[in-house]
Amino acid sequence: MSAAGVPLSWYLVLAALLFTLGAAGFIFRRNIITMFMCIELMLNAVNLTFVALAYHLRQVDGLVLAFFVMVVAAAEAAVGLAIILTVFRNRASVQIDEVQALKD
Amino acid sequence: MTHSFVPTGVELLRLSPEILLVLAGTLLLVLEGLTGAKRGRELGRLALVALGAALLASLAAARQPGLAFSGSISADGFATFFRLVVIAAGLLVALFSGPYLRRESAERGEYYALLLYSVAGQCLMASANELIVLFIALETSSIASYVLAGYLRADRRANEAAVKYFLLGSFASAFLLYGIALIYGEAGSTWLGQIRAALAGPPGSATPLAGAAAAFLFAGFAFKVSAAPFQVWAPDVYQGAPAPVAAFLSAGPKAAAFAGLLRVFMTAFEPVSASWEGIVWVSALATMIVGNLAALLQSNIKRLLAYSSIAHAGYVMVAVTAHSSIGTAAAMFYLAAYVFMNVGAFAVVSYFARQGERYVHVDDLAGLAWRQPVVAALLSLLLLSLIGVPLTGGFFGKFYVFTAALEAGLVWLTVLGLLNSAVAAYYYLRILVVMYMREPSEAAADLAAPPAPVRAALWASALATLILGIFPSTVLEYASKAAALAP
Numbered sequence: 001m002s003a004a005g006v007p008l009s010w011y012l013v014l015a016a017l018l019f020t021l022g023a024a025g026f027i028f029r030r031n032i033i034t035m036f037m038c039i040e041l042m043l044n045a046v047n048l049t050f051v052a053l054a055y056h057l058r059q060v061d062g063l064v065l066a067f068f069v070m071v072v073a074a075a076e077a078a079v080g081l082a083i084i085l086t087v088f089r090n091r092a093s094v095q096i097d098e099v100q101a102l103k104d
Numbered sequence: 105m106t107h108s109f110v111p112t113g114v115e116l117l118r119l120s121p122e123i124l125l126v127l128a129g130t131l132l133l134v135l136e137g138l139t140g141a142k143r144g145r146e147l148g149r150l151a152l153v154a155l156g157a158a159l160l161a162s163l164a165a166a167r168q169p170g171l172a173f174s175g176s177i178s179a180d181g182f183a184t185f186f187r188l189v190v191i192a193a194g195l196l197v198a199l200f201s202g203p204y205l206r207r208e209s210a211e212r213g214e215y216y217a218l219l220l221y222s223v224a225g226q227c228l229m230a231s232a233n234e235l236i237v238l239f240i241a242l243e244t245s246s247i248a249s250y251v252l253a254g255y256l257r258a259d260r261r262a263n264e265a266a267v268k269y270f271l272l273g274s275f276a277s278a279f280l281l282y283g284i285a286l287i288y289g290e291a292g293s294t295w296l297g298q299i300r301a302a303l304a305g306p307p308g309s310a311t312p313l314a315g316a317a318a319a320f321l322f323a324g325f326a327f328k329v330s331a332a333p334f335q336v337w338a339p340d341v342y343q344g345a346p347a348p349v350a351a352f353l354s355a356g357p358k359a360a361a362f363a364g365l366l367r368v369f370m371t372a373f374e375p376v377s378a379s380w381e382g383i384v385w386v387s388a389l390a391t392m393i394v395g396n397l398a399a400l401l402q403s404n405i406k407r408l409l410a411y412s413s414i415a416h417a418g419y420v421m422v423a424v425t426a427h428s429s430i431g432t433a434a435a436m437f438y439l440a441a442y443v444f445m446n447v448g449a450f451a452v453v454s455y456f457a458r459q460g461e462r463y464v465h466v467d468d469l470a471g472l473a474w475r476q477p478v479v480a481a482l483l484s485l486l487l488l489s490l491i492g493v494p495l496t497g498g499f500f501g502k503f504y505v506f507t508a509a510l511e512a513g514l515v516w517l518t519v520l521g522l523l524n525s526a527v528a529a530y531y532y533l534r535i536l537v538v539m540y541m542r543e544p545s546e547a548a549a550d551l552a553a554p555p556a557p558v559r560a561a562l563w564a565s566a567l568a569t570l571i572l573g574i575f576p577s578t579v580l581e582y583a584s585k586a587a588a589l590a591p
Contacts, residue, residue, distance in 0.1 A: 012289070019282055026275055035271055042278035049285040057292050065236055065294065069281060072243045076274055079247050083254050083266045090260050096271075099264050102340040 011052035018045035032084050032094045036077075043073045115172035118179035119231075120161040121187055122224045128154030129220035136213030144211030148202050151216035155195040155223065162187040162227070175295060176234035181586030185436055186230030186363040192568075193355035193443045194223035200451045200561040201348040207459050208256060208346070215255060219352065222248035226360035230367075235284045235294040238364050242280070242328065245357055246273050252352065253345040261461075265344025269353075272327065272337040280324025286317035287372070299372040315379035321368060322383055328361035331421055332390035335414045339398075342410035343464075347457055350406055351450030354413045355443040362420055362439055366432055369424065370589050377427055384425045389517060391418030392524040399531045405453055405466050408531060409446070412490060415528060416442050422521050423505045426512035432587035434504035437580050441497030441572045445489040448565030452483045455558045456551065463547040466535055471544025475551050480539050482566045487532045489569045492525055497572030504580065 022042035026035050047066045054062025088094055116123065132147050166184040171177065198219055205211035225245030232238035250273060254266025288294055290313045291302035303314055323334065330338040342350040373380060395415030402408035420442075423435035456472075457464050473480035489496035502525060509518045554562070572579060 015285075019278075022278070023275075026271075032267060032271065036274075039271070039274045039278055042275075043281065046278065046281045046285050049282070050288065053285070053289045056289075059292065061294065062288060065284075065288070068236055068240065072240065072277075075243070075247055076277075079250055080270050080274065083250060083263070083270050086254060086257050087263045087267050090258070090263050096267075099267060101260060102264055102344045 008052060008056045012049060015045045015048040015052070018042075018048065030096050032087070032096055032099075035096065036080055036084070040073060040077070043069055111173060114168055114170070115177075117168055118165050118170065118172040119177055120165055121158040121191065122228050122231075124158050124161050125154060125220045125224035125227065128157075129217040129224065132213045132217040132220065136217075144205065144213060144215075145202065147213035148198065148211065148216055151198050151220060152195065154220060155191055155198060158223070158227070159188065159191050159195070162191065171233065175297070176237045177228075177231050178233035179231055180589075181582065182363070182367065182436075182589055183227075183231035185440075185583060185586050186359060187227045189359050189440050189443055190223055190226040190230065190356040193352070193359070193447055194219060194226075196444075196447045196451070196561045196565060197348050197352040197355070199564075200351075200454060200558045202557050203555040204346065204348050204454045210256060215252070218248045218252050218255075222252065222352070223356060226356045229360040230363040232364065232367070233296050235287070235296070235299075235368070235372075238368070239277075239281060239284060242361070242364065243277060245360060246277065246328070249349075249353055249357060252349045253341055255349060256346055259346075261344040262346060263344075265341045268337050269341045269345075272334075276324050276327030276334065279320050279327070283317045283320030283322075283324060286313055286320060290314050290317060296368065296372040300375060303373070304375040314373075314376045318369070318373050318376060318380040319383060321373075322365075322380060322387075325361055325365040325368075326387060329358050329365065329417045329420070330391075330414050331387050331417050332394045332414070333387075335391065335394060335417075338414055339407050339410040342413070343404060343406045347406065347450055347454030347461065347464075350410075351447050351454065354409065354450065355447050358413070358417065359439045359443055362417075362424075362435060366424065366435060367589060370427065370429075370432055374427070381425065381427065384421060384427075385514070385517060388418055388421035388425050389520055391415070391421055392521055393418075396524050396527045396531075399528070402531070403466055404464055405469070405535070406464050408466065408535075409449060409453070412528070412531070413442075413446060415524065416446070416490075418524070419502060419505050419521060422509050422514070422517055425514060425517060426508040428508060428512055429584070429587040429589075430511060431505075431508040432589070433580060433583040434501075434508040436583040436587065437504050437572075437576070438501035440579060440583075441489065441501040441569065444565040444568040444572070445486045445496075445498055448486045448562055448569070449483065449490070451558055451561045451565065452479060452486075455479075455554050456547075458547075466538055468545055468547035469535060470538050470542035471548045472539040472551075474544050475548045476553065479554060479562065482562050484536055484539070485566050486569060487535055489573065491529045491532045495570070495573045497569045497576070499573060500576040500580075501572075504576075 025038035050062040228241035250270040256262040291299040327334040399411035423431045489498035492502040
């Protein structure tokens with residue numbers, strides 16, 4: 001199907017693996033920046049899926065969708081890093097376990 | 105589908121509430137830059153005017169229902185209903201935010217600008233008819249509310265709330281997006297109508313991919329509405345965020361996310377309902393149980409209201425499980441009632457907490473009825489509505505939800521849901537008992553009368569709750585008409 005002869009399913013499986021890795025990293029890592037990077041990995045897995053599908057379906061839609069995802073990811077990164085920075089200023093730590101003051 | 109990229113006048117009218125809110129938010133930011141950050145109060149008034157104008161714009165848009173922007177926006181009755189609900193919630197929150205922010209010396213235009221952006225995102229979520237528009241709307245609403253949760257930058261609790269909300273919110277967005285990607289692969293389109301057409305093929309033609317996409321999308325929405333098992337963020341975020349922001353987060357984003365969930369699952373994924381019914385059933389039950397049981401143990405009132413809002417998401421989820429147009433109408437009615445009673449209750453908390461939120465424990469409310477009888481009476485009305493006592497909006501909300509569930513044959517879910525709402529009565533009544541039966545505590549003793557904006561917000565939400573409880577049929581009729589979603 002594709003020019004280089006790599007079947008669509010390979011791309012989809014790779015994307016699913018990346019997504020799973022990202023989700024697992026988010027759950028098991030304790031550094032807030034690393035957790036945030038894991039979310040970015042998940043978003044890139046989604047982008048890979050979109051682009052591979054767009055190529056397979058011979059549509060431009062999926063490529064455009066990937067751009068939208070990138071824009072949103074950039075906005076999220078701007079806000080997220082700012083929030084992480086304020087946490088670091090107040091606590092001098094970016095370990096999620098040390099950000100646990102809210103309990104009843 | 106039109107191929108002109110220049111929007112016509114009527115298309116702009118159908119999107120006018122969102123356009124207005126975004127322009128007003130940007131105007132606030134510019135004005136704040138020009139006037140030098142000392143004009144928070146005036147900018148707050150401007151935000152109220154903008155929200156009022158958006159309310160009128162939604163009504164104007166409702167007179168010309170239809171699609172816009174190549175069908176990616178649908179300004180139908182369903183969209184109008186949720187637009188009115190989320191804008192009203194934003195209006196109430198903007199109203200009682202003023203006194204709170206002045207007390208913390210933090211009233212700036214950016215707060216109101218973020219509020220307007222978030223409401224704009226929620227309005228768009230209610231009218232989105234295409235998955236990427238829905239995603240952009242959800243992110244517009246969410247990104248603004250991450251900042252709002254951490255608005256008091258120097259406050260350690262607010263920081264923690266913001267970082268947790270941000271991390272889990274973005275995690276949820278990734279799930280939602282993966283669901284969109286999968287359904288794009290299955291249906292070759294992100295338009296809800298085309299997805300429905302693709303999934304409605306001969307039986308057996310839908311692959312497991314559709315079911316997986318439905319599960320991922322559901323997980324993404326469940327995070328946003330704080331439904332189990334994705335509810336863990338809600339108590340921490342509501343407790344740590346400033347009280348008016350907690351009010352906002354518990355109302356608008358939740359109603360809007362339910363709007364998105366209902367529209368996607370009642371139109372695009374309706375043909376494969378067998379693949380998601382079970383998930384929603386389990387989630388509805390778990391959400392009710394987790395919310396109500398945990399709320400029993402809380403002594404912090406913001407945390408208590410957080411668990412209560414989780415439980416209420418569970419009741420709405422029961423209506424989603426019914427997946428009929430009666431169920432959709434019931435969910436719409438329930439969310440309208442819930443938004444008013446919850447925002448009203450948080451308005452009291454934001455006023456009672458005093459500077460730095462010192463008084464946020466249930467016991468601090470002791471003897472409130474002797475010091476501020478009107479506030480106590482209005483809060484009692486809202487709490488009775490949260491329990492679901494007749495003559496309040498909450499009663500009819502529950503009534504319609506469980507009626508819809510019974511008509512869909514969900515007998516067990518109805519029985520367990522009713523048991524749950526009986527359990528819930530205990531923790532709401534405890535607040536009533538503390539307010540009326542105890543000697544005034546130190547916290548209630550030196551309490552000043554509520555400022556006018558708080559009074560106005562409280563009266564408005566109490567009246568809305570009463571009106572929904574005494575004349576429910578008007579709203580329900582509108583909701584029933586709007587619930588027949590055109591794919």
